[in-house]
Structure formats: structure tokens, C-alpha cells
Amino acid sequence: MSAFLTYLISGLAIGCTFALVGSGFVAIHRVTRVVNFAQGTFAVVAGMMAGSMLGHGLPHGLAEVIAVVLAGACGLAAGVIAIGKPGTPTLSSLVITLGIAIGAYAVEIVVWGDQPVSYQMARGSVDIAGAHIQTQYFVVIGATIAIFIALSLFFSRSYVGKALTACASNPYAARLAGINPIRMGLIAFTVGGVLGGLAGVLITPLQPVTFDADVALAVNGFAAAIFGGLNKPSAALVGGLVLGVTEALVAGYYNASYQTEVALGLMLAIMIWQARKRLSVVEEVH
Amino acid sequence: MNAFGGATAGGTRHTRARSSDRLRSAGIVLGVIVGVGTLVLPLGLSAAQLTVYVLLGTATMVTVGVSLLMGYAGQVSLGQAAFYAIGGYTAALMTIHGLPSLLGLICAPIVAGVVAGVVGIPILRLRGHYLAFATLAMQLILLSIVAQVDFFGGELGLNGIPLLSLAGKELSDPRAYAYVVWIGVALVMLVTHNIIASRPGRGLRALATSETAAESAGVPVTRYRLTVFALSAAFAGLAGAIYAFFLGYIAPGSFPVLLSLEFVVMAVVGGLGTVWGPLVGAAVITLLVQWLNGLGTMPGMPAYASVVFSYAVYAVVLIGVLLFLRRGLLPTAVVMLRKVTRRRTGGPVGSVESADDDVPVGGADSSSSVDGAEDGDGHIGSPAGSEAGR
Numbered sequence: 001m002s003a004f005l006t007y008l009i010s011g012l013a014i015g016c017t018f019a020l021v022g023s024g025f026v027a028i029h030r031v032t033r034v035v036n037f038a039q040g041t042f043a044v045v046a047g048m049m050a051g052s053m054l055g056h057g058l059p060h061g062l063a064e065v066i067a068v069v070l071a072g073a074c075g076l077a078a079g080v081i082a083i084g085k086p087g088t089p090t091l092s093s094l095v096i097t098l099g100i101a102i103g104a105y106a107v108e109i110v111v112w113g114d115q116p117v118s119y120q121m122a123r124g125s126v127d128i129a130g131a132h133i134q135t136q137y138f139v140v141i142g143a144t145i146a147i148f149i150a151l152s153l154f155f156s157r158s159y160v161g162k163a164l165t166a167c168a169s170n171p172y173a174a175r176l177a178g179i180n181p182i183r184m185g186l187i188a189f190t191v192g193g194v195l196g197g198l199a200g201v202l203i204t205p206l207q208p209v210t211f212d213a214d215v216a217l218a219v220n221g222f223a224a225a226i227f228g229g230l231n232k233p234s235a236a237l238v239g240g241l242v243l244g245v246t247e248a249l250v251a252g253y254y255n256a257s258y259q260t261e262v263a264l265g266l267m268l269a270i271m272i273w274q275a276r277k278r279l280s281v282v283e284e285v286h
Numbered sequence: 287m288n289a290f291g292g293a294t295a296g297g298t299r300h301t302r303a304r305s306s307d308r309l310r311s312a313g314i315v316l317g318v319i320v321g322v323g324t325l326v327l328p329l330g331l332s333a334a335q336l337t338v339y340v341l342l343g344t345a346t347m348v349t350v351g352v353s354l355l356m357g358y359a360g361q362v363s364l365g366q367a368a369f370y371a372i373g374g375y376t377a378a379l380m381t382i383h384g385l386p387s388l389l390g391l392i393c394a395p396i397v398a399g400v401v402a403g404v405v406g407i408p409i410l411r412l413r414g415h416y417l418a419f420a421t422l423a424m425q426l427i428l429l430s431i432v433a434q435v436d437f438f439g440g441e442l443g444l445n446g447i448p449l450l451s452l453a454g455k456e457l458s459d460p461r462a463y464a465y466v467v468w469i470g471v472a473l474v475m476l477v478t479h480n481i482i483a484s485r486p487g488r489g490l491r492a493l494a495t496s497e498t499a500a501e502s503a504g505v506p507v508t509r510y511r512l513t514v515f516a517l518s519a520a521f522a523g524l525a526g527a528i529y530a531f532f533l534g535y536i537a538p539g540s541f542p543v544l545l546s547l548e549f550v551v552m553a554v555v556g557g558l559g560t561v562w563g564p565l566v567g568a569a570v571i572t573l574l575v576q577w578l579n580g581l582g583t584m585p586g587m588p589a590y591a592s593v594v595f596s597y598a599v600y601a602v603v604l605i606g607v608l609l610f611l612r613r614g615l616l617p618t619a620v621v622m623l624r625k626v627t628r629r630r631t632g633g634p635v636g637s638v639e640s641a642d643d644d645v646p647v648g649g650a651d652s653s654s655s656v657d658g659a660e661d662g663d664g665h666i667g668s669p670a671g672s673e674a675g676r
Contacts, residue, residue: 103601
């Protein structure tokens with residue numbers, strides 16, 4: 001029972017970081033229709049930045065904020081390159097974000113080296129029903145809940161958030177209402193960068209981050225985002241939690257090395273199932 | 287359903303035909319020069335240079351498949367290195383267990399193609415970004431399985447793969463592999479050329495433009511998509527087998543995700559949906575990376591310099607081409623050449639024509655890269671006549 005509780009909570013925490021990366025995918029995709037392959041890169045950049053800031057003696061809080069702001073700036077830069085040129089087809093934009101992810105490797109190695117980076121955020125552990133659970137897991141879960149509440153308020157209450165939602169549901173009508181889709185796209189990329197950065201800052205204390213950790217983060221985040229068809233942040237949260245807990249249980253009770261297969265297999269199954277549903281919808285319409 | 291647009295444009299038709307005829311014959315001459323040149327080249331190369339030659343060749347073979355897939359069938363594969371790996375492992379395992387190496391070489395593309403055919407049935411239900419991530423996931427799953435199963439050599443990989451032997455003679459000279467690769471590249475390009483020129487090829491172009499339209503015009507969309515997927519996998523499988531025999535050692539680490547991305551970079555840079563584009567793309571990228579590698583290992587450079595350079599090259603070239611030369615290097619060069627020759631022949635540069643040429647075409651965007659495909663394929667020489675056109 002105590003083992004199960006450990007797996008459950010660690011899975012929820014890891015799942016939260018997947019959900020944050022995934023909601024970054026969603027934030028960008030719903031406005032621009034671009035799947036941003038560099039989504040994992042933002043997390044890596046933020047994790048490494050926070051690590052080196054803390055190494056330089058900056059206090060907790062400030063270091064993380066700087067790292068997340070940097071990730072947001074990276075998101076904006078990625079957006080300018082990927083969608084800034086009018087008329088770039090979305091599939092071109094996907095391959096461009098791929099290029100950005102590869103280019104980021106070069107920068108990351110020069111700035112931070114190719115060794116794993118980690119740091120401590122919350123020390124100690126909590127005993128619940130006989131299980132030792134790292135405090136960091138609770139920090140991640142709590143922070144994620146707060147971030148998702150803030151995100152939903154941002155999308156539903158703030159002017160920019162409403163404009164983003166308008167662009168997502170109908171870009172043409174949004175343009176008629178005086179909203180500039182490219183500017184909204186860039187804002188979406190910035191939001192995506194910030195969300196990726198938050199994920200990176202939270203996950204680095206749990207698992208050391210290397211420059212090429214972005215592929216695993218991006219794939220898991222994408223798998224989480226796919227639950228809602230890449231359009232609903234709340235579905236990405238559910239997806240991330242399901243994925244994280246499944247992986248933790250597989251790793252705990254069966255074999256840690258099979259957790260990737262399980263996660264990816266789940267993602268493939270969901271995508272194929274959704275595609276089938278989509279096709280049948282199309283057939284009905286015609 | 288005429289997928290060949292714009293080749294005959296009103297009054298300037300004759301001028302255009304003449305200049306394109308001239309370009310076509312220039313292309314054939316160029317193709318022959320490249321063919322003969324690459325055939326003679328290995329004689330003068332050192333062992334290290336031969337290694338680059340062979341790896342460039344195998345990369346070209348895979349990239350031809352990627353280019354066909356992206357340019358003609360409108361599908362992005364981010365997992366092509368998986369089929370490269372399947373080919374390599376098939377050939378390696380068969381020869382290690384005592385089967386003739388030629389059989390391994392023949393079976394590698396077949397196994398890769400069959401695996402792609404089976405995997406493709408569910409995966410190809412997906413489109414666009416979803417398919418791209420699905421192929422990536424497929425590669426990650428494959429690598430993870432290979433690393434855990436002892437039969438495949440696990441994380442350490444397979445050592446001591448026997449040399450390739452043809453007609454009872456072991457090929458131990460790297461030069462021999464250069465010729466094996468040359469034949470492989472020629473074969474892959476020939477097959478691709480014939481497919482493009484055939485009726486299914488036209489069906490594929492239609493499919494890349496609009497699946498619904500193609501389907502309603504009687505193109506068996508699902509079957510064609512699956513066939514191209516399997517074929518591109520078979521190309522990669524053949525390349526993987528040559529790679530395994532040449533190096534004598536393969537491991538899951540030989541086929542990282544980055545390798546798949548490299549193939550995409552090469553395909554996009556060379557020009558999607560062209561026969562010769564992949565060769566151009568693979569050559570440009572490989573040689574650039576080699577040159578920077580040399581630069582990076584010079585004294586005084588930090589230890590990470592060559593790695594950083596290669597990442598930077600992939601990123602800069604890929605993004606630069608996608609933003610500014612969307613058709614890719616080869617088709618862009620052909621369009622420029624055509625403009626130059628037309629001006630020189632003094633033909634009227636009709637408004638219809640120039641409008642036709644200046645249509646912005648998307649690189650990775652399937653529908654418009656079809657135009658790029660025509661430019662590249664139709665005018666730069668083709669390796670063989672198109673009997674398949676019938």
C-alpha cells in the first residue's frame with residue numbers, strides 16, 4: 001500500500017510536468033495550428049538556466065522566475081522564426097521548429113555544457129501512511145494546480161486571453177474583429193514558452209536534465225496534449241496525469257525500462273482511435 | 287485530373303519547349319557527368335574519405351525515400367532511421383547466424399518494407415503532425431525494444447558483423463563498398479524515377495494535393511500511401527544493410543532520433559519530391575558537416591566544437607532553406623537556370639510564364655512542393671527512360 005502511494009504521487013507529479021509541456025503544445029496549436037516540436041527545448045533551457053542561476057548564488061524564486069522569463073523569450077523567438085514570415089505553411093512551420101530544437105542543442109552545449117543539470121528545490125520528505133514521499137512531488141503538484149487555474153482565468157477573463165481563444169475558434173472572424181492572427185500567434189508561442197519553462201523548472205529537481213532531454217519531454221507532453229485533440233488545456237492536464245501515473249505504476253510493479261513503450265503505445269492508440277472517430281464524423285457530414 | 291499544370295502556357299509555348307528541351311539535355315549531360323564522376327571518384331580517395339563517400343551514399347538512399355514520402359505522398363516521417371536500423375539489424379543478424387551475406391543484403395529491404403507495411407496500416411490513418419509524431423514514437427519504441435532484447439545485442443549492439451561477400455569473394459576493401467553504395471543509390475533513384483513517371487506516380491501527386499479529390503477520381507489512396515511508405519522503408523533498409531556490412535558494428539545508439547531528423551533536413555534542403563534533390567541535399571549537408579568537423583577538431587578549439595557546429599549547420603541550413611528557398615536547392619537552381627537560358631535565347635518572357643514561375647511554393651507543404659518536384663525532375667537529367675510510363 002505504501003509502495004502504491006509512492007508510485008501514485010510520484011506519477012502524479014511527473015504527470016503534472018507532462019501536462020505543463022502538453023498545455024504549451026495546446027496553447028500554440030490552437031491558435032497557430034502548428035505543432036511546436038521545440039516545446040521540450042523550452043523546458044530544458046529553463047531547467048538549465050535555473051540550475052546555473054542557483055549555482056551562482058541567486059535565491060530560490062528569483063532564479064526560477066528568470067529561467068521562466070528566458071523560456072518565454074525563447075518561445076517568442078521560436079514563434080518569430082516559425083510563423084513570423086507570412087504565408088509559411090503549417091507543415092513547414094513544424095519542420096522549422098524541428099530545426100530550432102536542433103539549433104538549441106548547439107547553444108545549450110556552448111552555454112551549459114553537455115552534462116546533466118539538477119538542483120534542489122524542496123528538501124526532505126513527508127510520511128503518509130508509512131510511505132516516504134519527497135516534498136518536491138507536492139511542490140510540483142501544487143504549483144501545477146495553481147498554474148492551470150491561472151491559465152484558465154487568463155484564457156477566459158483577460159482581454160489577450162479572450163483574443164487568443166477567438167483566434168483559436170475562428171481565425172477569420174477574429175481578424176474581422178480587429179485581432180491580428182500573427183501577433184496572437186506570437187503571444188501563443190510566448191505562452192507556450194512560459195509553460196514549457198515552468199515544466200522545466202519543476203522537473204529538474206526530480207530528474208536531471210541534459211541538453212537532449214527535450215525529445216522525451218516533447219513526446220510525453222505531446223502524448224498528454226493529444227487527449228484533448230491538441231485543443232483543450234484541461235484535457236492535457238488529464239492526459240498528463242493518466243500518462244504519468246501509468247508510467248510510474250509500470251516502472252514500479254513491472255520494469256522501469258518499459259515505461260517509454262507504454263507511454264508511446266498509449267499515445268499511438270489514442271491518436272489512431274481519434275483519427276477513426278474523425279473520419280467517421282467526416283463521412284457523416286458528407 | 288491533370289496533375290501536370292502549367293507546362294504548356296499559351297503563345298510562348300514554343301520558346302518554352304525549346305529552352306526546356308535544351309535544359310533537359312543539359313540535365314542529362316549533367317546527370318551522366320555526376321554518375322561517371324562519382325564512379326571514378328573512389329579511385330582517388332583515401333580510406334577516411336571513402337568512409338564519408340559510403341555514408342553519404344547510404345544517407346542519399348534513405349533521403350530519396352523521405353523525399354518521395356514528403357514530396358509525393360505528403361507525409362512527414364520523423365522515424366526513417368527506424369527502417370535504416372531494421373535493415374542493418376536484419377542483415378547483421380542473418381550473417382552472424384551463418385546465412386550468406388548477399389541473402390542478408392537482399393532480405394534487409396524486404397523486411398524493412400514488410401514491417402513498414404504492417405505498421406503503416408494503423409499509423410497511416412493519421413495525417414500531418416500526428417503522423418510525424420507517430421513515426422517518431424515508432425522509432426523510440428523500436429530503439430527501446432532493441433536495447434532490451436539480448437537477441438539484438440541489447441544496449442551494446444552487434445559486434446563482428448561479417449563482411450559482405452559477392453560471388454564468393456569477401457569485400458574487405460572500402461573501395462568495394464563505395465561501388466556497392468553507388469549501385470544502391472543508382473537503383474533507388476531509378477526505381478523512384480520510374481514510379482514518378484508512371485501512372486501511380488501521377489496518382490500520388492494528385493493524392494498529395496488533395497486526398498479527397500484523388501480518391502473521388504479513383505486513386506486508391508490508402509493503398510498508395512501504404513505502398514510509398516513501405517517503399518521508402520525498403521530504401522532505408524537497403525541502406526542500413528550496407529551500413530552494417532561496412533562498419534561491422536551496429537547498436538541502438540547508431541540510429542538516434544537525430545539521424546531521422548538529418549534525413550528530413552537533407553530531403554528538404556535538396557528539394558522534396560525530386561530524384562536528384564536528395565543527392566544534392568545529402569552531399570551538401572554531409573560535406574558541410576565534414577568540413578566543419580575538420581574545423582572543430584583543429585587545435586585551440588573547445589572539445590565540443592565539432593558537435594556544436596554540426597547541430598548549428600542542420601538548424602541554420604534547414605531553417606534558411608524553408609524560409610527563403612522553399613523549393614529546396616536543386617529546384618531553385620533549375621528555376622534560376624531556366625530564367626537565365628530563356629533570357630539568353632531572347633524568348634519573350636510572357637506574363638503567363640513568369641507568373642507561373644513565381645508562384646510561391648511551400649517546402650514541406652505537400653500540395654505546392656509538387657510544382658518543385660516537376661521542376662527538378664522534369665529538367666535535370668533522369669537516369670533512365672521511363673518504360674514504366676507505358
